[in-house]
Amino acid sequence: MLASLIGLLAVLVRLPPIITEKILFHFDSARDWLWVRDxxxxxxxxxxxxxxxxxxVFYGPLTYYLLAIFFVLFDGHPLGGSIYALIVNLAALILLYRFLKSRLSPVVGLIGLTLLAFAPLSLYVSNFIFQTNPSLILGVLILEPLYRLSRGDAQALPWIAVLASLGVQTNLFWVGFLLVYVAWLIFWLRLKLTWQLGIKTLMYFCIPLLPQAVFELRHGFLQTRSLFGFIQGENQSLGDWATLSSRLIQRPKLFWDLLQQSTGGVISLIALVWVITKKGHDKFLMALVALLGIFLIEAILFPAQFKIWYVYALIPIVVVITAVWLSGLNKALVIIYLVGFSLWNARGFLPDKAASGQDMKLFINQLEAVKTVIDWGGDETYAVYTYTGPIYDYPYQYLFWWQRQKSWRGPVEYSYLPGKHDYVRNKLIYDPPKKDAGMIFLIMEQDNPASDYRWETWLKAFWEYKLVDVKQLKSGVRIEKRVKIDRT
Known part of the structure; x- marks a missing residue:
């Protein structure tokens, strides 16, 4: 009964951003939704x-096949992606509770359920599309085979292998980092591997990679060559390599942020120390601590940029360690902490605080800009060009197309600059027939003074068009109406 109540509260606290349409629909979200459309x-x-x-290097296709179901069910509405994210997030809660209740204790199950339900990062990833958000459930799914393995059941190894390779679908770092951990695990647990078990483990690992393997064969091992190029320092697409001294400072700080946004930094740290000093005999708990430790070491050794979403799958690991520690403390103090933890983290999802009205990463604000332009343009022939922080205007690319499907009105061209179309998959197939437009609208999100790409630079592309009207939206977006100068 109590678990059901916690689950219900978890659902209710996640719904306001979805109901109010204040969901993130940023660069990556919109790009993924465009891929699903195609x-x-x-x-x-x-x-x-x-x-x-x-x-x-590319992500696997599984996430996009799953998103396609919600694209169809919601008739292309981006909220379909949010519902998918919500379902995956809630599934992680259910699976975590069932594991902790059956393998550890009902009390640990309730504590773990509460912690994951209201962990800041868990709440954050629960209502929008982003490639690495579903990786949180991988951290839950790995608990059962890890538990079995720590109890001497070597037959659980193939299941860890398949969970490792599933990282290509959502979190590529999970694959590489976890392989090192598995190798250590085999040595630490002194597992006796037979040929049959080794072959079975390899087969399980390869199954999720089959589409990638076919792609590699068809494209001259493009991804393999790209990975080797990165290892050799030739592929710098992840940014300049950081020095070891800077990584020794930055990466532990990132892992501290992970603890802070999972169950609370100090609480998590105390729980980790407690397991190491008091529960060293418990191989399952020590395996979880080692998972965090090995990932931290690998993060320090990894030379390029490293983001917190690379380790979203570790959130449930932190939750389990903390839940086990809390279960042994004074019951009243634990209840007070859990109630305070839940209320404090849930406050940001209340309707009046769900998001800033000037956040242009929000679907509701982007849609307002798109509808304003469509209503303003009416049945005229016009084009739309957008100035956004990431340059590539994926949210507007999707929303203008989506609105045209509903009203059959919209611009004859929409892009970040005239004639640009190759940054959107099969864009020309979905765009209306090309026409000359004597009128254009410029959607201008807030300028970034720190960027070399400024309004002034971008506006030079439209020198032939004269400004005739301006609308300033509450979101901070500036929309300019311009007409072509008649030079005859």
Whole structure:
């Protein structure tokens, strides 16, 4: 009964951003939704998803096939992606509770459920599309085979292998980092591997990678060459390599942020120390601590940029360690902490604080800008060009197309600059027929003084158009109406 109540509260606290449409629909979210659109409308199977941050390396297709279901169910509304994210997040809560209740104790289950339900990062990833958000559930799914393995059941190893390779679908770092951990685990637990078990483990690892393998064969091992290029320092798409001294400072700080946004930094740290000093005999708990430790070491050794979303799968690991420690403390103090933890983290999801009205990463604000332009343009022939921080205007690319499907009105061209179309998958197939437009609208999000790419630079592309009207939206977006200068 109590678990059901916690679950219900977890759902209720996640719903306001979805109900109010104050969901994130930023660069990556919109890019993924555009890929899903192409998958659904082209009805062509794909072997890989969009590119990752590492040039030449792509995500697996599974997430996009799952998103396609919600694209169809919600008729292309981006909220479909939010519902998908919510379902994955809630599934992680249910699976975590069932594991902790059956393998540890009902009390640990309730504590762990509460912690994951209201962990800041868990709440954050629960209502929008982003490639690495579903990786949180990988951290839950790995608990059962890890538990079995720590109890001497070597037959659980293939299941860890398949969970490792599933990282290509959502979190590429999970794959590489976890392989090192598994190798250490085999040595630490002194597992006796037979040929049959080794072959079975390898087969399980390869199954989720089959689409990637076919893609590699068809494209001259593009991803393999890109990975080797990165290792050799030739592929710099992840940014300049940081010095070891800076990584020794930055990466522990990032892991501290992970603890802070999981169950609370100090609480998590105390729980980790407690397990190491008091529970060293418990191989399962020590395996969890080692997982965090090995990932931290690998993060320090990794030379390029490193983001917190690379380790979202570690959130449930932190939750389990903390829940076990809390279960042994004074019951009243634990209840007070959990109530305070839940209320404090849930406050940001209340309707009046769900998001800033000037956040242009929000779907509701982007849609307002798009509808304003469409209503303003009416049945005239016009084009739209956008100035956004990331340059590539993926949210507007999707929203203008989506609105045209509903009203059959909209611009004849929409891009970040005239004639640019190759940054959107099969864009020309979905765009209306090309026409000359004597009128244009410029959607200008807030300028970034720190960027070399400024309003002034961008506006030079439209020198032939005279400003005739301006609208300033509450979101901070400036929309200019311009007409072509008649030079005859």
């Amino acid at each position: 998958l659904v409308l082209s009805q062509k199977l794909i072997l890989v998803g969009p590119w990752s941050s590492l040039q030449g």
